[in-house]
Amino acid sequence: MPLQYSFRIQTQSLVFITLVLHMIIIISTLPNATARTGKNETDHLALLAFKSKIIHDPQGVMSSWNRSLLFCDWEGVACGSRHRRVISIHLRSRGLVGSLSPYIGNLSFLRVLELFNNTLQGEIPPQVGHLFRLQTLHLTRNNFGGEIPANLSHCSNLVHLVVSYNHLVGNLPKELGSLSKLKRLIIQRNHLSGGIPQFIGRLTSIEIVSTAQNLFTGSLPNALGQLKNLKGLGFGGNQLSGTIHPSIYNLSFLANLSLAGNQLTGTLSPSLGLMLPNLQLLQLWGNKFTGPIPLSISNCTALVSLDIGSNNFSGKLGINFGGLQNIREIYPSENNLGSGEPYEMNFIDSMANCSNLGTLDLAVNQFRGLLPNSMGNLSNRLFYLTLHQNFINGKLPSAIGNLVNLNYLSLSTNRFKGTIPSTIGNLQKLQRAYLHGNTFYGEIPDSVGNLSLLNELSLGDNRLVGNIPSSLGNCKTLLLLDLSQNNLNGTIPKQLFRISAFSISLDVSRNGLSGSLPAEVGNLKNLMELDISENELSGEIPTSLESCISLENLYMEGNSLN
Structure with missing residues (x-):
C-alpha cells in the first residue's frame, strides 16, 4: 500500500475517533440524557411523582423541576458524584402544601429527607421503609396524620427520626427497637398514646429522646437506664405517673432532663447532682414530687435552668448557688418550701455569683423571715423577680434599687412593712410592679x-398615707393603677387623668381622698374601669365622663358627689 494511502487511512481513523468522542461529550451533556436511562430514570420518575402531590408552591420551588435541567440540578435536590443518584432532598420552610408521594420509596440512594416546616398532610407513606440508606428523616411542623409506619425499622441506617409537631396517633411501633444507629428520636407535639415502651432500652446509640406533649401514660421504663449515651430526655406534657426509676440517675452524660407537666410522685434522690453532674436543664414543674430539694444540685455547675415549680417540695431551700455561674432561670415557685427560720432567705446571699441570672421566681411558698440586703447583689441581668404569696416580713431593702434591669417585680401578699424605698425609682426599665397586700406605710415616694x-402599678391593701404623688403623671404608659385600701388623703392629682394610655383600671377606692373628680377624667377614653368609691369626694359628677367611651365598670358610691 502506498505510503500516502496509509497516512490518509490513519488520518481518517483519527478524525472518526475524534468525532465519536465529540458526539459522546455532546450526548452526555444533553438535558436528562442520563436521567432517562437505567436506574437514574427511576429517580427521575420518583421526583416527578413527588412534584405531582404538591398542590401549592408559593415560592416556586417546583418550577425548576422540569426537563430543561438534569434532576440533580433541581432546587432542593442533591445527587451523589459517583452514581448521580438522588442522595438528599432539602425543602425546608418552603410553604409546600400537599402530601408525600409513596414513590419516595423508589429513591433507593436517599440519605436525607428534610421537609421541615411545610404544610404536608396525609400519612407518612410506609414505602419510606424501603429507603435502607436513609439517615435523616425530618418531617417536623407539618400536618402528617396516621401512625408512625412500623417498617421504618427497615431503615437500618437511620440516625435522626424527627417527626414532631404533627398529628400522628397510635403507639410507638415496637419494631423501631431495631434501629441500632438511631441517635435522635424526636416525636413531641403529636397525639401519640400508650406507654413509653421498654424497647427504647435497645436504642443503645440514642442521644436525644423527646416525646413531650403527647398522650403517653404509665410509668417511666427502667430500660431508660441502659441508654448510656443519652444527653437529652424530654417526656414533659404527658400523663406519666409513678416515680423516677433509680436507673435514670445512672445517665451521667445527661444534659437536659424534662419531665414537667405529668403526674409523677415520690422524692428526688439526694445524690441527684452528684450522679447527673452535666445537667444544664432540670425541668420537673407541674408534678406531685415531695420532700426536700437535693442540696447536691449545687454540683451541677453547668446548670442553666432549674424549673421545679408547682410540686409539693418542702423544707429549707439550702442549695448553695455560688457555683452555678451559668444559671439563668430559677423557678421553685408554688411549692411548700420554707423552714420557718428567721434568716431562711439568706440562700439569696449565695446567688451573688450567678452573673447570668435573669429570672428568680420564689412565689407561692412558705418562706418567712427577712429579705436580706444581698438582694441588691443579684445579677444586673435580672429582669423577673417574684416573691408573692409568702410570709416574708421586715423592710424591703433599699438595695432593691440596684436591680436596674428589672422588668417585672411582684412582692404582693407578704408581710412587708416600713416605707417603700425611694430607690425603687432607679428601676427605670420596670413595666409591672405588684406590692399590694402588705403593711407598707409612709408616703408613696415621688421617685x-x-x-x-x-x-x-399595684400598691393596694397597705397602710400608705399622704398624697398621691403628682409625679405619677410622668408614667405615660400606665394601663393599670391600684392604690385602693390605704390611708391616702388630699385630692386626686389632675396629672393622672392626662395619662391617655389608661385602659385596664384606675382604682383609688377606700382611702380618705377629698375634693372633686376633675373634669380631666374625660381624657380617659380607653379606660374600662374607674373606682373612686369609699372616699370623701364631693362636688358635681363631671359631664366629661360621657367621653370615657370604653368604660364598663364605674364605682362612685360612698362619697358626697352630686
Whole structure:
C-alpha cells in the first residue's frame, strides 16, 4: 500500500475517533440524557411523582423541576458524584402544601429527607421503609396524620427520626427497637398514646429522646437506664405517673432532663447532682414530687435552668448557688418550701455569683423571715423577680434599687412593712410592679414618677398615707393603677387623668381622698374601669365622663358627689 494511502487511512481513523468522542461529550451533556436511562430514570420518575402531590408552591420551588435541567440540578435536590443518584432532598420552610408521594420509596440512594416546616398532610407513606440508606428523616411542623409506619425499622441506617409537631396517633411501633444507629428520636407535639415502651432500652446509640406533649401514660421504663449515651430526655406534657426509676440517675452524660407537666410522685434522690453532674436543664414543674430539694444540685455547675415549680417540695431551700455561674432561670415557685427560720432567705446571699441570672421566681411558698440586703447583689441581668404569696416580713431593702434591669417585680401578699424605698425609682426599665397586700406605710415616694415604662402599678391593701404623688403623671404608659385600701388623703392629682394610655383600671377606692373628680377624667377614653368609691369626694359628677367611651365598670358610691 502506498505510503500516502496509509497516512490518509490513519488520518481518517483519527478524525472518526475524534468525532465519536465529540458526539459522546455532546450526548452526555444533553438535558436528562442520563436521567432517562437505567436506574437514574427511576429517580427521575420518583421526583416527578413527588412534584405531582404538591398542590401549592408559593415560592416556586417546583418550577425548576422540569426537563430543561438534569434532576440533580433541581432546587432542593442533591445527587451523589459517583452514581448521580438522588442522595438528599432539602425543602425546608418552603410553604409546600400537599402530601408525600409513596414513590419516595423508589429513591433507593436517599440519605436525607428534610421537609421541615411545610404544610404536608396525609400519612407518612410506609414505602419510606424501603429507603435502607436513609439517615435523616425530618418531617417536623407539618400536618402528617396516621401512625408512625412500623417498617421504618427497615431503615437500618437511620440516625435522626424527627417527626414532631404533627398529628400522628397510635403507639410507638415496637419494631423501631431495631434501629441500632438511631441517635435522635424526636416525636413531641403529636397525639401519640400508650406507654413509653421498654424497647427504647435497645436504642443503645440514642442521644436525644423527646416525646413531650403527647398522650403517653404509665410509668417511666427502667430500660431508660441502659441508654448510656443519652444527653437529652424530654417526656414533659404527658400523663406519666409513678416515680423516677433509680436507673435514670445512672445517665451521667445527661444534659437536659424534662419531665414537667405529668403526674409523677415520690422524692428526688439526694445524690441527684452528684450522679447527673452535666445537667444544664432540670425541668420537673407541674408534678406531685415531695420532700426536700437535693442540696447536691449545687454540683451541677453547668446548670442553666432549674424549673421545679408547682410540686409539693418542702423544707429549707439550702442549695448553695455560688457555683452555678451559668444559671439563668430559677423557678421553685408554688411549692411548700420554707423552714420557718428567721434568716431562711439568706440562700439569696449565695446567688451573688450567678452573673447570668435573669429570672428568680420564689412565689407561692412558705418562706418567712427577712429579705436580706444581698438582694441588691443579684445579677444586673435580672429582669423577673417574684416573691408573692409568702410570709416574708421586715423592710424591703433599699438595695432593691440596684436591680436596674428589672422588668417585672411582684412582692404582693407578704408581710412587708416600713416605707417603700425611694430607690425603687432607679428601676427605670420596670413595666409591672405588684406590692399590694402588705403593711407598707409612709408616703408613696415621688421617685415612682421616674418609672416611665411602667404599665401596671399595684400598691393596694397597705397602710400608705399622704398624697398621691403628682409625679405619677410622668408614667405615660400606665394601663393599670391600684392604690385602693390605704390611708391616702388630699385630692386626686389632675396629672393622672392626662395619662391617655389608661385602659385596664384606675382604682383609688377606700382611702380618705377629698375634693372633686376633675373634669380631666374625660381624657380617659380607653379606660374600662374607674373606682373612686369609699372616699370623701364631693362636688358635681363631671359631664366629661360621657367621653370615657370604653368604660364598663364605674364605682362612685360612698362619697358626697352630686
